[in-house]
Amino acid sequence: MKAVILLSGGLDSATTLAIAKKEGYACHALSFNYGQRHVAELNAAKKVARALNAATYKIIDLDLTWIGGSALTDTRIAVPEAPTRGIPVTYVPARNTIFLSYALGFAETLGAGDIFIGVNAVDYSGYPDCRPEYIKAFETMACLATRAGVEGNPFRIHTPLIHLSKAEIIKKGVELGVDYSLTVSCYQADAQGHACGRCDSCRFRKEGFTQAGIPDPVPYQK
Amino acid sequence: MKAVILLSGGLDSATTLAIAKKEGYACHALSFNYGQRHVAELNAAKKVARALNAATYKIIDLDLTWIGGSALTDTRIAVPEAPTRGIPVTYVPARNTIFLSYALGFAETLGAGDIFIGVNAVDYSGYPDCRPEYIKAFETMACLATRAGVEGNPFRIHTPLIHLSKAEIIKKGVELGVDYSLTVSCYQADAQGHACGRCDSCRFRKEGFTQAGIPDPVPYQK
Numbered sequence: 218m219k220a221v222i223l224l225s226g227g228l229d230s231a232t233t234l235a236i237a238k239k240e241g242y243a244c245h246a247l248s249f250n251y252g253q254r255h256v257a258e259l260n261a262a263k264k265v266a267r268a269l270n271a272a273t274y275k276i277i278d279l280d281l282t283w284i285g286g287s288a289l290t291d292t293r294i295a296v297p298e299a300p301t302r303g304i305p306v307t308y309v310p311a312r313n314t315i316f317l318s319y320a321l322g323f324a325e326t327l328g329a330g331d332i333f334i335g336v337n338a339v340d341y342s343g344y345p346d347c348r349p350e351y352i353k354a355f356e357t358m359a360c361l362a363t364r365a366g367v368e369g370n371p372f373r374i375h376t377p378l379i380h381l382s383k384a385e386i387i388k389k390g391v392e393l394g395v396d397y398s399l400t401v402s403c404y405q406a407d408a409q410g411h412a413c414g415r416c417d418s419c420r421f422r423k424e425g426f427t428q429a430g431i432p433d434p435v436p437y438q439k
Numbered sequence: 440m441k442a443v444i445l446l447s448g449g450l451d452s453a454t455t456l457a458i459a460k461k462e463g464y465a466c467h468a469l470s471f472n473y474g475q476r477h478v479a480e481l482n483a484a485k486k487v488a489r490a491l492n493a494a495t496y497k498i499i500d501l502d503l504t505w506i507g508g509s510a511l512t513d514t515r516i517a518v519p520e521a522p523t524r525g526i527p528v529t530y531v532p533a534r535n536t537i538f539l540s541y542a543l544g545f546a547e548t549l550g551a552g553d554i555f556i557g558v559n560a561v562d563y564s565g566y567p568d569c570r571p572e573y574i575k576a577f578e579t580m581a582c583l584a585t586r587a588g589v590e591g592n593p594f595r596i597h598t599p600l601i602h603l604s605k606a607e608i609i610k611k612g613v614e615l616g617v618d619y620s621l622t623v624s625c626y627q628a629d630a631q632g633h634a635c636g637r638c639d640s641c642r643f644r645k646e647g648f649t650q651a652g653i654p655d656p657v658p659y660q661k
Contacts, residue, residue, distance in 0.1 A: 279501050284541070286548035304586045311544030314584045318540045319506070322533030326508035346584045354580035361573040362536045364526045 219329035220375075221320045222246045222271070226261030227402045228422055229335035229378055232390035234269050236377045237333045239393055245327060246271040249316055251309075252282035254289050254296070257410045261401040268396055277319060286310050289404060296404045298415035304343050305417060307404055313346035317355055317374070324372060325365050333375045340383035340421045352376050383425025391431060398434035411438045441551035442597075443542045444468045444493070448483030449624045450644055451557035451600055454612035456491050458599045459555045461615055467549060468493040471538055473531075474504035475511050476518070479632045483623040490618055499541060508532050511626060518626045520637035526565050527639060529626055535568035539577055539596065546594060547587050555597045562605035562643045574598050605647025613653060620656035633660045 220242035224230045237244050248262040259276055266274035281290045287309040288294040294306055313336065320332045336347040345351060356374045360366035378386050390397065402422045403412035412419050414437040426433040442464035446452045459466050470484040481498055488496035503512045509531040510516040516528055535558065542554045558569040567573060578596045582588035600608050612619065624644045625634035634641050636659040648655040 275505070277502075277505070280499075281544065283497070283499070284544040284548050286544075304589070308586055309544075310547040310586070311540050311584060314543060314580070315537070315540040318533050318537040321536060322503065322506040322508075322531075325532040326506050345586060345589045348583070351580065351583040354576070354583050358536070358573065358576035358580045361570070361576050362533060362568045364530055364532070364567060367526070367567045 218331070219243045219245060219272070219327055220331040220333055221324045221327065221329055222333045223316055223320055223335070224248050224262045224266060224274075225335070226258030226265060226400060227335075227418070228390070228397060228400050228425075229337055229386060230262075231265045231269070231395050231397070231400050232386050232393070233333050233335035233377060234265065234271065235390060235393040235395045237375070238269055242331060243272040244269070245323070245329065246274045247320055247323065248274070248276045249319075250276050250278045251312070252280050252290050254292065255401065255404050255406050257406040257408060258401045261399055261410060264399040268399060279315070281309060281312065281315070284310055296416050298413070300417070304345065307342060307417060308344050311346075314355065321359050321363065321372060325363050330365070330370055331373050331375060333377070335378050336376050337378045337381065337383070337386065339381060340425060342417050349376070349379055352379070382428070383421050384428035387425050387429040387431055400435065402435075407438065411436050413438055440553070441465045441467060441494070441549055442553040442555055443546045443549065443551055444555045445538055445542055445557070446470050446484045446488060446496075447557075448480035448487060448622060449557075449640070450612070450619060450622050451559055451608060452484075453487045453491070453617050453619070453622050454608050454615070455555050455557035455599060456487065456493065457612060457615040457617045459597070460491055464553060465494040466491070467545070467551065468496045469542055469545060470496075470498045471541070472498050472500045473512070473534070474502050476514065477511070477623065477626050477628050479628040479630060480623045483621055483632060486621040490621060501537070503531060503534065503537070506532055518638050520635070522639070526567065529564060529639060530566050536577065543581050543585065543594060547585050552587070552592055553595050553597060555599070557600050558598050559600045559603065559605070559608065561603060562647060564639050571598070571601055574601070604650070605643050606650035609647050609651040609653060622657065624657075629660065633658045635660055
């Protein structure tokens with residue numbers, strides 16, 4: 218039983234990979250080199266894929282900097298270091314839709330009906346493409362889009378973390394043997410993977426570890 | 440009023456661009472260099488964009504050959520030269536979903552709520568991602584996926600050709616001044632854009648011109 222797993226190199230997707238593996242899937246992990254500011258996450262993803270015995274691991278090159286409109290793909294827009302109102306500027310237009318579309322094509326060719334994505338709608342930045350209603354709509358679309366769907370082999374988009382708090386995600390990952398020292402969550406990690414500790418993603422991570430009562434093993438910048 | 444237009448360089452997308460222009464949109468055309476066998480279509484798309492005064496024209500490099508599973512992206516799979524049963528091997532897994540996802544991100548950053556795609560569900564190969572129900576599902580998903588959608592600026596996916604016959608499309612294009620000599624429809628056109636005359640796409644095109652009573656201006660291979 219094969220599944221495609223979107224693996225960013227962060228805490229959530231590493232936990233998602235561990236869950237898919239625990240459920241018995243042969244896990245085909247995909248990462249995207251999309252021009253993101255925090256390219257250190259790709260090294261992390263590779264280590265996580267290896268540590269969790271992914272069946273295959275691929276990094277797909279695609280450029281989203283020409284679309285821009287985000288602090289993650291346009292270096293002229295600063296990453297906020299304090300909470301902001303509404304959807305923050307780290308939102309990347311259509312990013313999860315683009316990633317899931319590639320995963321869909323890959324899954325169809327692979328003969329996999331299952332796609333895992335580590336989106337979370339509890340301790341999150343309010344990105345629209347992390348919400349259950351979005352995922353459900355993508356799944357409906359995916360079944361209509363594909364030969365497999367038309368021929369009666371629908372795709373399921375699995376979001377095992379969507380209703381968990383960050384602390385619950387961390388506890389589950391620890392239980393499944395995820396080595397969080399390999400992961401990079403920070404939006405502006407340096408080349409060595411040192412986290413800033415101030416961006417949204419760092420804040421959610423740090424609060425999650427604190428609430429879980431587990432020390433965060435990643436290095437933070439001084 | 441801005442719109443994003445998916446422009447392959449074929450007959451249908453050229454007509455779609457002309458229709459969007461006629462409707463008063465500033466047309467931002469996108470083509471994809473995705474590892475397709477018929478890369479000659481990209482030269483055609485560029486000429487069509489120029490001839491129809493697109494506001495901008497971009498070719499996006501993305502690789503679908505690693506996904507494969509199609510005669511258009513895997514040269515080991517031959518392009519059929521006679522009608523086949525069911526969805527033909529020229530179907531590219533998730534292609535329109537990937538293309539529309541990029542168009543969605545681009546439209547959001549551009550501040551465009553309108554995306555045009557020249558899909559057709561009459562004289563077509565039965566590709567699932569050309570059908571009205573697929574397009575409707577993509578549109579629903581797109582509004583949930585994006586900041587713009589959440590903030591009350593939904594996206595509309597326009598498919599002006601979806602219910603037209605190929606002959607009707609051609610007549611409409613001629614009426615709007617489309618120069619079909621610039622277009623390339625063939626799945627296995629040579630580098631100069633000479634069409635094979637035998638693949639699905641050529642057959643639909645030739646029959647369309649015959650039914651419309653208009654000579655097809657593109658060169659066919661001897």
